[in-house]
Amino acid sequence: MDKVATSGAAAHGHAHEHTHEHHELGFWRKYVFSQDHKVIGIQYAVTGLVFLFFGFTLMMIMRWSMAYPIRPIPLIGSLLGQTRAPGGIMLPEFYNQLGAMHGTIMVFLGVVPLAVGGFGNFVVPLQIGAPDMAFPKLNMASYWVYFLGGVTMFVSFFVPGGAAMSGWTSYAPLSVIAQPGQLGQTLWLVGMVFLITSSLLGSVNFIVTIVQLRAKGLSWMRLPFFVWAQLVTAFLLLLAFPPLEAAGVLQLMDRVAGTSFFMPSGLVVGNVPVQVSGGGNPLMWQHLFWFLAHPEVYVLVLPAMGIVGEIIANNTRKPLWGYRTLVYAVAFLGFMSFIVWAHHMFMTGMGTTISAFFQTTTMIISIPSVIILTALLLSLWGASIRFTTPMLFALAFLPMFAIGGLTGLPLGLAPSDIPLHDTYYVIGHFHYVVAPGTIFALFAGIYYWFPKATGRKMNDVLGAIHFWGSFVCINIVFMPMFIQGLAGMNRRMYDGGLLYANNQGLPLQLNVVIGMAVWTLSLFQIPFIINFFASMKWGKKVSDNPWDATTLEWSAPSPPGHGNFLTEPVVYRGPYEYSVPGAAKDFSPQFEPERA
Amino acid sequence: MEIPYIVDARPDTGLHNCKLGIWLFLASEVMLFGALFSTYIILRTGAVEWPFGELNVWLGMANTFILIGSSVTMVMAWASLKLNDFGKHRLYLIGTFVLAGIFLVNKYFEYADHVTRGELPSHSTFLAVYYTMTGLHGLHIVGGMVVMAYLLGPGAKMWKTRPDQFSNRIEATGLYWHFVDLVWIFLFPVLYLL
Numbered sequence A: 001m002d003k004v005a006t007s008g009a010a011a012h013g014h015a016h017e018h019t020h021e022h023h024e025l026g027f028w029r030k031y032v033f034s035q036d037h038k039v040i041g042i043q044y045a046v047t048g049l050v051f052l053f054f055g056f057t058l059m060m061i062m063r064w065s066m067a068y069p070i071r072p073i074p075l076i077g078s079l080l081g082q083t084r085a086p087g088g089i090m091l092p093e094f095y096n097q098l099g100a101m102h103g104t105i106m107v108f109l110g111v112v113p114l115a116v117g118g119f120g121n122f123v124v125p126l127q128i129g130a131p132d133m134a135f136p137k138l139n140m141a142s143y144w145v146y147f148l149g150g151v152t153m154f155v156s157f158f159v160p161g162g163a164a165m166s167g168w169t170s171y172a173p174l175s176v177i178a179q180p181g182q183l184g185q186t187l188w189l190v191g192m193v194f195l196i197t198s199s200l201l202g203s204v205n206f207i208v209t210i211v212q213l214r215a216k217g218l219s220w221m222r223l224p225f226f227v228w229a230q231l232v233t234a235f236l237l238l239l240a241f242p243p244l245e246a247a248g249v250l251q252l253m254d255r256v257a258g259t260s261f262f263m264p265s266g267l268v269v270g271n272v273p274v275q276v277s278g279g280g281n282p283l284m285w286q287h288l289f290w291f292l293a294h295p296e297v298y299v300l301v302l303p304a305m306g307i308v309g310e311i312i313a314n315n316t317r318k319p320l321w322g323y324r325t326l327v328y329a330v331a332f333l334g335f336m337s338f339i340v341w342a343h344h345m346f347m348t349g350m351g352t353t354i355s356a357f358f359q360t361t362t363m364i365i366s367i368p369s370v371i372i373l374t375a376l377l378l379s380l381w382g383a384s385i386r387f388t389t390p391m392l393f394a395l396a397f398l399p400m401f402a403i404g405g406l407t408g409l410p411l412g413l414a415p416s417d418i419p420l421h422d423t424y425y426v427i428g429h430f431h432y433v434v435a436p437g438t439i440f441a442l443f444a445g446i447y448y449w450f451p452k453a454t455g456r457k458m459n460d461v462l463g464a465i466h467f468w469g470s471f472v473c474i475n476i477v478f479m480p481m482f483i484q485g486l487a488g489m490n491r492r493m494y495d496g497g498l499l500y501a502n503n504q505g506l507p508l509q510l511n512v513v514i515g516m517a518v519w520t521l522s523l524f525q526i527p528f529i530i531n532f533f534a535s536m537k538w539g540k541k542v543s544d545n546p547w548d549a550t551t552l553e554w555s556a557p558s559p560p561g562h563g564n565f566l567t568e569p570v571v572y573r574g575p576y577e578y579s580v581p582g583a584a585k586d587f588s589p590q591f592e593p594e595r596a
Numbered sequence B: 001m002e003i004p005y006i007v008d009a010r011p012d013t014g015l016h017n018c019k020l021g022i023w024l025f026l027a028s029e030v031m032l033f034g035a036l037f038s039t040y041i042i043l044r045t046g047a048v049e050w051p052f053g054e055l056n057v058w059l060g061m062a063n064t065f066i067l068i069g070s071s072v073t074m075v076m077a078w079a080s081l082k083l084n085d086f087g088k089h090r091l092y093l094i095g096t097f098v099l100a101g102i103f104l105v106n107k108y109f110e111y112a113d114h115v116t117r118g119e120l121p122s123h124s125t126f127l128a129v130y131y132t133m134t135g136l137h138g139l140h141i142v143g144g145m146v147v148m149a150y151l152l153g154p155g156a157k158m159w160k161t162r163p164d165q166f167s168n169r170i171e172a173t174g175l176y177w178h179f180v181d182l183v184w185i186f187l188f189p190v191l192y193l194l
């Protein structure tokens, strides 16, 4: 690394009067409070993975209560304490905490930090040939503010009354009156303000980096698809998150200062009129929340599509099919995602005109999604595919995202959404997109860029076990949810819907099947964890470009030193020039000059 | 390699990093206050009655002129740098800082007046809106003052070593400051006059 740093400094091509000294940084500055985008990226990724694991554990506990209601939780039941699970039997209140925090943690502390903070930070500057992000200090700040948000969320489990328990959506007025005088929901709001601030700093940094720091010759239509996906994602974070920040502040005022932004007049809870000034509007919260949270679902999925695009091009040894179309589709998707939010609110009694508007925009937004999926699928056509571990995960993304997306269509039309809303069908829908969809793509990305970050490859046998085990289990987890939802099983019930007539028989039995599959799924993550750590030390050492890839990050040393590139990179061609007729090898990297 | 375009504009975009960054940040601020103003509109149009004349219009008006004045001194602080007059620049920046301080002192008297009369945020939706929106705006003022204090204190050294970058920073601070001023120019009529 040090060798690289000094030669990188010697080779820098910009004549500024201020020469940056490459002095040795101490341990703290180098690994903890680092300003290097690669270190920050890895910090984000590892923290994100830890939170994914934590959120998954919460779900494993919840699944016990649904599969075997009112039976003591084995192994850990007695550790949970009297306020959560007396005698090892889960209290409904604790189930609600787990549910709210599972959603919050998975989305805001797991997937987004890994996909944007992790992959975005590590890969984007390398792919555009930049020495770092545009604002390294801001980058460090954004990680640490995210970290603070994570700590706030985590700590909230241990305050009196426990963590937030009004769902990851925190609908008012429930969230305002829940846990009166206790901290849970208040800490959730404070945590969200931290997380939003962090992603705001991050998104400014990403956009400036991509717009300003592209290497010589890297014109817009030569950008790797992953960079486009990250650019659109950054715009979504930049513009969609502030309204939720506003909403969070308003809800905080409602809880702490006793205002009534979301508290209607005449609210009676448990036969007691609520003592507030009233006049507030609970639906306002839903609008502000979904104005963020619909774009947020694209924040979850766009980076995943970007990763899949990179890996498919690399392993089919062919250019991506319809690169330009992909770029336009992703930009259009980003724009449209701002005007579909109320499809989450068909049940709120909105008028038919408004509902027709949002149904129409929802149908329109599925078009670019289908275009992207189709283009990626067509890229496979006629290729001799290399079934590497990253490719396995990337290939699985396609049908999984397809199932998730297609099941979204009936939800986007009010007549079919009304019976399906708040059932397990919705849970099935979005988990297909986010879990076997996005999270598989993130695994693909980890296997794919691991050699760049460490200089070593991850083990393929362990990778295959991880893939096939996860693939089978995760489908057994989520496929039955469509059946349960169509049977009318509601979401958010701590006993899995035990008491409802429509759930008797198959729907309830499926809870057991799902539980079993979830717990088995966790076992199949063990090979990944072993692989991840063992490969850092014992993984096979590989060259700087082990996958014979074309994009710029593969021209840097593995791992890249401070400043990334040994010489200033210059781009000579588009991102996916694989199997160019007449070329000597089957890949023509962006960084290799045209032979005269 | 060094991070490029910290000082000079990138030829094809015509921007230096900091300027693009501050514009993007302001875009997100527009969304933040946009959401707050939308909430205000929804709440007000849905309200049975809306109090009028509860705020001290004269103090509000004074504060409006104070902020507009501070925007002018802010521009002058930047322009003097461009004219290479560092002494004048400091004078104007101190002026901006002081005006911002006076704004906050006025705000304090307003708040204190309401509180002594028992008019807390929980009293009515109008006061809830008033405290929240002016409070968030006040936090933005404080944020701006912190940045100015830095640029007057330890940050000022940069003028000697990297003058162009320093004036870029002043320019960015100025853009932010004008935005904060602009928000108040919306807040004042909405809360005090309508």
Ligand code: HEM
Pocket (backbone or CB within 6 Å): A169, A297, A298, A300, A301, A343, A344, A362, A363, A365, A366, A369, A404, A405, A406, A408, A409, A411, A412, A413, A417, A420, A421, A422, A426, A429, A430, A433, A434, A438
């Ligand atoms: C492409 C076509 C898509 C359509 C037409 C669609 C439509 C919908 C609709 C109408 C709902 C509301 C259902 C209800 O609550 O009754 C919904 C829920 C949801 N969707 Fe999608 N969706 C699509 C893609 C996605 C993607 C790509 C993601 C994420 C990466 C996603 C994530 C979610 C989530 C998280 C929820 C549930 C939120 C909650 O209520 O807790 N959807 N979808």
Ligand SMILES: [Cu+2]
Pocket (backbone or CB within 6 Å): A293, A294, A297, A340, A341, A343, A344
């Ligand atoms: Cu949506």
